[in-house]
Structure formats: structure tokens, C-alpha cells
Amino acid sequence: MAIDQVHDLQQVYRNLLDCMARPATIRKVEQTTGLSEEQLPCNEALFLCALTVLDAEVSFCILAVDGKTEKLAEMITSYTLARETSMEQADFIIVLQDAVKDQVHKTLSVCKMGNLINPQQSATWMIEVENLSNNGGLTLHGPGVKQFKQLQTGCSDTFWQTRNRKVKEYPLGIDLIFADQLNQISCVPRTTSVELTEVS
Template identity: 30%
Template sequence: MKTIVHTTQAVYRQLINTVSRPGHTEIITEEVKNYSDFSDAALLISMTLFDNEISFFSCDKTMQKELKVLTGGIPNKDYTTADFIVSKEADLKEEYFTEVMHGVLISPEKSATLIIEANSIGEGNEYRLSGPGIKNTTDVKLSLDSRWIELRNDICKEYPLGIDLILTDKNNNVVMIPRTSKVEVL
């Protein structure tokens, strides 16, 4: 019998693989009852990372309710103090990059992680990643508009400060762009 614990353990292993290999695409094959408009990947990643000590922001009310019930996470009405922001690509705002927690030098871990459901991973604009976990460079195609990546780059230029991005799509693909990676728009 497979429980939600087994499911989130499998997703966790895939997340570790994407964190250690930025730009590498994983496909989450696990399934979950999902009542939101988000992909199973976005919901499962949130279920894996959230607990009753984190706060999250989502402008999607259905996803917000689902995450509160499934994870015990604290819905935050103020995205500027949320640990996680869960958003669709179409709902992104510049403020989600510029006004969220970026950490402080004494506590760089106090920064936000954005879980963004992009329209597509594998199609669209091409980006070149380099940095820790990448031998030379790796290229990834994302539907994500280059202005979001440029905002992210501006925020992450003073490492260890910055934000991390976890990108998913409707096909349950997952790509991680940590604050340690340099990202070029090709």
C-alpha cells in the first residue's frame, strides 16, 4: 500500500536531483488527488516542502485552501513575508521577485522560494545555466518570459542573498534554478 509519505519521499528524491543538477529536468510521475488548476507536480512539490511552520502565498484561492489542508502550512496574505510563493506563470508580478524576502547576510536562508507553474518546460525561450552543480553549462528551454529571469538575476547577484525558483509545467516536468546559478538569456 502506497501512502502519501511514500509519495512525498519519491518527490523529495527527485527534488534533490534537480537541486544538485540545476537545469536538469525531472518528470514527477507520482499522482495525487488534485482539486486545483495547478499540475500534480506543483501540488506534490508543495506537499513535500511545506509543513506547519512555513508560510506561503498564492493568489489562487483553491490552491491556497488545498495547501493549507494538505500541509498545515500557514497561508500568508502578505507575499513579502511568505517563505514560499506558488504561482502560475500568467499570474506572476514583478513584486514577487523584488519585494519578497531575499535573506540578509547574517541569515541568507531567510529568503523566498518561488514555485512557478510555467506554460512549458522544453519549449520557448532558451536559457544557459552555469555555476555549482553544472560541469560547464547546461541549456534549458522555458516558456517563462525573459524579464522574469532578468529580475531573478538582478536579485541573485549578491550571493548568498537571493531567491530560488522551482519551475513546473502541466506535463509534471520540474526544473530548479537555485540562487547559486548564473542564468543567461540566449
């Protein structure tokens, strides 16, 4: 793989931190993997985010069509030594664009959200989307957002309604990372209030 796993992934990590600190901020991931579309079962930005935050101490679950799930799981384990596990136990939930919506909603309902003693023991979601923009879709409020900000992810109303229920008992909840086909990323942490502003 062409990417420098120290220097390049540090740049991705800085972008992720910036996006988590400033929800709905969209950042371009300039780094590349050197892998072709045929070799990579997801977009580059999503894969780079996975390489950046996963390691041998954490687990993951992939939601996608079967062939892609197996291939991506093998690649992630090979590069990071992270282990694949169930949706209920995973530290990271990786969702590809072709994932079945019912499976996504079920996983969202049962995934880890931490507890009052260890709220950090929750699931972080990494979601592949077609296009991220700051035009409509959602209105975000909360820490790191001046007044309000809009974000369009393409995720369904049902997804966001379930997400909002998961974060009602802060500090419990889940954090979301989005990555699109243009290698853009954006984040919605559990501290962010999300209002639906249009029918998706």
C-alpha cells in the same frame, strides 16, 4: 487523496534535491494525487512539490486569478498546515500560469532574499509553466552544471533580469522550482548564473 504522504512525497523530495543539485536537470514526477483537473487548480507536479516542502512551520503566497488563489490556498493549508501570508513575508511563492505578469514582477522585486546572518530566510518560488525543455531559452552556468546547460521555462526576459539582480549578492537570493503540465520539474538555485539566449 490517493498519494501516500510518506512514500510518494519522499520520491518527489528526492527528485527536487536532484534538480537543485543539478540545475536545469528535468525530472518526471511519477506520483499522482488522484485528483481530477476540476478538483486541482494547478498541475499535479506543482501541487506535489508544495505538499513535499511546505509544513506548519512555513508560510506561502499564491499568485493566480482570485478563484484559484482561494481554492489552492485552502487545499495547501488543509494538507500541510502551512499558513498564507503576504508576498513580502512568504517563505514560498507559488505562481500559477494565469498569474498577472505585473503582479509576478512586483512580487519578485519585494520577496524575501535572506540576510548575511540568515541567508536561508529567503523565498523559494514554485512556478507552474506549460512546458520545460533543455532547448534554448536560457544558458545556465555554476555549481552542478558541467560547462553549461540550456533550459526553456517560458518565463519572460524581465522575470530573469529581476531574478539575476536578486542573486547578485550571494548568499542572498532566491531559489526557483518549475513544474509543467507533463509533470516535469526543474530547479534554478541562487548559485546558478543565468544568461538569456533568446527573446521570449
